Amino acid sequence: MPIKIPQNLPAHDVLRREGVMVMSEETALRQDIRPLRIGLVNLMPKKVQTETQFARLIGATPLQIDLTLIRMTEHQSKNTSAEHLEAFYRTFQDAKAEKFDGLVITGAPIEHLDFEDVSYWDExxxxxxxxxxxxxxxxxxxxxxxxxxxHFHGVPKHILPAKAFGCFEHESAPRSASPFLRGFADRFIVPVSRWTEIRSEDVDLHPELELLVSSEEVGPCLIEDAGHRALYMFNHLEYDSTTLKEEYDRDAEAKGAPIPLPVDYFPGDDPSAPPANRWRAHGHLLYGNWINQIYQTTSYDIEMIGA
Incomplete structure (x- = not known):
């Protein structure tokens, strides 16, 4: 949430340059408050687990959030009951006449496919x-x-020779005053689980994109696309403490043989040892900053969005 201080106070300009949200008395008097409408387009098979993870982070602010769960219209989920989908989800075709302050679009376990080969790509x-x-x-x-x-920039994804899997140290962009990085440490741990990557050299071809967080080991993590009012987050600050363990157990069982352990995840690389959550604080920071920035910049009249 912003701090209200006089505009001529010396700290005002210093804090703004550092990315701290400051507000003048005049702005505060003009502000109205309403619930924020946030949509979650859930493309994951285990929809209940995914919706819980994102709702936990999106709801951890003093603001009132109206969360709408959205799914692809024609795609049939094999891992979530039809009763759950019918009770709690709306199809995109049903929801597209409405407007939202924020929207999260999740990942999907279809990285091996070209984008154009995904069954719901057109929608x-x-x-x-x-x-x-x-x-x-x-x-x-x-x-x-x-x-x-x-879709927006033609940036390709690249298949990795081995799965990027585990907890990797990431670094915030030096000297960035992005409001989305407010409170971030210079270096911090982020869970990663993917077979593809976005490469820095491809991003560098697009000056309209700003790389906010990256890792020497697993590449770009968070990109801001101001022109499309979007963030692209390639890793998983929303993960529970045991999500990587569940993925490891699933993949090992499917292969029927030992597989590489997730990097720097199990204490002492012992898969029977309970993993520690070392990313929870930055997960709350990222989504809290995102919600706060939406609150500060969205129109009070929701019908004015996009106008």
């Missing part, structure tokens, strides 16, 4: 374009972020 492209008229700010996560980046 997803329609959704991406729809965000430019009906959503104030969008966050694409993992494959969802790669898909948005490809």
């Amino acid at each position: 997803l492209r329609e959704l991406f374009d729809w965000t430019q008229t009906n959503v104030h700010h969008t966050m694409g996560v993992c494959w969802g972020g790669m898909a948005m980046l490809h």
